Amino acid sequence: MATINDIAKHAGVSAATVSRVINDSGYVSTETRKIVEKAIADLNYVPNRHAQNLRRGATRNFGILTSSLEEPVLARIEPFMQFANEANYTTTLFNTYNDPQREINALDRLKSKELDGIFLIYRTNEWSAIEPYTKFGPIVTLHNIERVDLNIKSVFIDHYEGYKLILEDLWQNGARSFINILGRSTGVNTKRRIKAYFDFCEEHKIKPHDIHPFLDITSRKGTLKAIELLDEMPTKPDAIITHSDQVASFIVSHFRKHDIEMPEEVAVVGFDNLIISDLMDFTSMDYSIKEQGRNACRLLLNELGAGPYELKPLQFTLSKRGTTK
Amino acid sequence: MATINDIAKHAGVSAATVSRVINDSGYVSTETRKIVEKAIADLNYVPNRHAQNLRRGATRNFGILTSSLEEPVLARIEPFMQFANEANYTTTLFNTYNDPQREINALDRLKSKELDGIFLIYRTNEWSAIEPYTKFGPIVTLHNIERVDLNIKSVFIDHYEGYKLILEDLWQNGARSFINILGRSTGVNTKRRIKAYFDFCEEHKIKPHDIHPFLDITSRKGTLKAIELLDEMPTKPDAIITHSDQVASFIVSHFRKHDIEMPEEVAVVGFDNLIISDLMDFTSMDYSIKEQGRNACRLLLNELGAGPYELKPLQFTLSKRGTTK
DNA sequence: TTGAAAGCGCTAACAG
DNA sequence: CTGTTAGCGCTTTCAA
Numbered sequence A, B: 001m002a003t004i005n006d007i008a009k010h011a012g013v014s015a016a017t018v019s020r021v022i023n024d025s026g027y028v029s030t031e032t033r034k035i036v037e038k039a040i041a042d043l044n045y046v047p048n049r050h051a052q053n054l055r056r057g058a059t060r061n062f063g064i065l066t067s068s069l070e071e072p073v074l075a076r077i078e079p080f081m082q083f084a085n086e087a088n089y090t091t092t093l094f095n096t097y098n099d100p101q102r103e104i105n106a107l108d109r110l111k112s113k114e115l116d117g118i119f120l121i122y123r124t125n126e127w128s129a130i131e132p133y134t135k136f137g138p139i140v141t142l143h144n145i146e147r148v149d150l151n152i153k154s155v156f157i158d159h160y161e162g163y164k165l166i167l168e169d170l171w172q173n174g175a176r177s178f179i180n181i182l183g184r185s186t187g188v189n190t191k192r193r194i195k196a197y198f199d200f201c202e203e204h205k206i207k208p209h210d211i212h213p214f215l216d217i218t219s220r221k222g223t224l225k226a227i228e229l230l231d232e233m234p235t236k237p238d239a240i241i242t243h244s245d246q247v248a249s250f251i252v253s254h255f256r257k258h259d260i261e262m263p264e265e266v267a268v269v270g271f272d273n274l275i276i277s278d279l280m281d282f283t284s285m286d287y288s289i290k291e292q293g294r295n296a297c298r299l300l301l302n303e304l305g306a307g308p309y310e311l312k313p314l315q316f317t318l319s320k321r322g323t324t325k
Numbered sequence C: 001t002t003g004a005a006a007g008c009g010c011t012a013a014c015a016g
Numbered sequence D: 001c002t003g004t005t006a007g008c009g010c011t012t013t014c015a016a
Helices: A004-011 A013-023 A031-043 A049-056 A071-086 A099-109 A128-133 A159-172 A188-204 A222-232 A245-255 A275-279 A289-303 B002-009 B016-024 B030-043 B049-056 B069-087 B100-113 B127-135 B158-172 B188-204 B220-232 B245-257 B275-279 B291-304
Strands: A060-067 A090-095 A118-121 A139-141 A176-182 A240-243 A267-271 A284-287 A318-319 B059-065 B090-095 B116-122 B140-142 B178-180 B237-240 B269-271 B285-288 B317-319
Touching: A004 A013, A004 B100, A013 A031, A049 B049, A060 A099, A071 A245, A071 A289, A071 B090, A090 A099, A090 B069, A090 B090, A099 A128, A118 A240, A128 A139, A128 B049, A139 A289, A159 A188, A159 A240, A159 A267, A159 A284, A159 A318, A176 A188, A176 B069, A222 A245, A245 A267, A245 A275, A245 B275, A275 B245, A275 B285, B002 B016, B002 B030, B016 B030, B016 B275, B059 B069, B059 B100, B069 B090, B069 B245, B090 B100, B100 B116, B100 B127, B116 B291, B127 B140, B140 B220, B140 B291, B158 B188, B158 B237, B158 B269, B158 B285, B158 B317, B178 B188, B220 B245, B245 B269, B245 B275
Parallel strands: A060 A090, A060 A118, A118 A139, A176 A240, A240 A267, A267 A284, B059 B090, B059 B116, B116 B140, B178 B237, B237 B269, B269 B285
Antiparallel strands: A284 A318, B285 B317
């Protein structure tokens, strides 16, 4: 492998000059530049990135941390990556499988200079364990963080409004009883959705259902169990509202296989408006999930002084399809 | 940021000893080790990876190259990543968006020592442009490479057999006319599928359809255009066989929205057996796609002398669901 | 406009 | 069992 010194010798200049050509920094005469460029081409030279990184103390590499690689995660990763690439950053993906130690290992790479910043999609450690790492580089998350004292930026959108919109739309189309399939009970989004539901019930003077059995539903198994509960209920709800297209897809799939008619017997609504909701033809709440991924990257770039990139506002739009009236 | 020298000073030993503790190499007395470990904990030290990488000339990082980040790609990336992680490798994702230059840039990172190996899922450059990079590290692909002279390993599975299995199953269940929706005309998989179809036609003495209009169908738009062609045909086929679950999902979705009954009016078969085929309830050909991702990683690891890891054999199994008899 | 030289933080002979 | 030393390949003062 050719090194910078090989190029220097070949071109009859010093390594410093070659470096200047590579990085387009400092003064180099047009002639010298040409000679050096020819040498680089001749020897097929590519600078050793580790040496550059060691010298510079930066890598132009972002870490993406997640606990799984499912569709909703991917929907953010893709636009994030694209935006990062355009700003000349690469992305290294870390799947923690919900293992706190793996997450810490990945965060350590911020410390070891291997990562310039982190896009934390799902976390498994406590914020208090994560926050100290912001000393070594910016961390951006999707979580709606409640503690403002934390030095962690977020590109969240308050799900309260979106959830309310769904409920109101269902109500206007005749639905009077609802079941909410909710995600992680610790998440702020879940809390906001619950609040939206309770507020809605109060406004319309209806009695809210016991949300407890429908909390922490994320897996397919969990979803099917929740559906079983529904079967056991004396009166079926008019509508089921979920927290993700993934969970909605499990439900819609199950209902179709069991010839339960939507929306006649029951309406089903997803959240995220991913491709699957279009393919499976179910109603879903859109909130510019791709823009959210790009915003995460913009935030990171801004923190690193590469910006300023203006964040694009996110907004809710209900995409109505075959599972609602 | 604490460096190895800080630790050395703090512990009253040399940097070499600290290095030995970090890497668990050479001899270190239990006492010294303890002192050093305490110093590391005290100063919250994490070794600078660039320095390590520069020194070692390796990174324990694999590049994953793809031209898009859709479900079938993800289905391989996920198991690949997991396997790599377990072998203590990280993975950096490169999305080329079919831009040859981006692909070359990523390949250059093999040269610049930033990547120890590459999992090339989709390529955009000619093999002749890619092959020279194997000098700098192993490259593994999913493509069924025709040129054996290339130093590129592959974890392909010959689609001929799988395709034949689909056709025979449909035939046995009464289908007599078929339409094949085919992928990239340059791909070996496509050629093998066509061969399977032609052989099948000869065996059963039926006339093959003109495959031309159904070649290079990968996008949703392209798929819908292909469906339009079907509508214009005087007699409808008994079955549509696709090259991927993605394309199949477009078709199934379209037919359901237009109340075309499957399998009564027409049967539809996918390829890959991804979750979507289960959710949307369509028949699909399984060939251990996840194992294929793992095999790719095993191959890479073997090339780097980290093995030997035995490759798991892949096999075809037709997952029959609601869109076929 | 160019070159010499120092050093980023670490590892691996080698010597003791 | 431990320390000394050289150097991985690059960038960046500083001096010329």
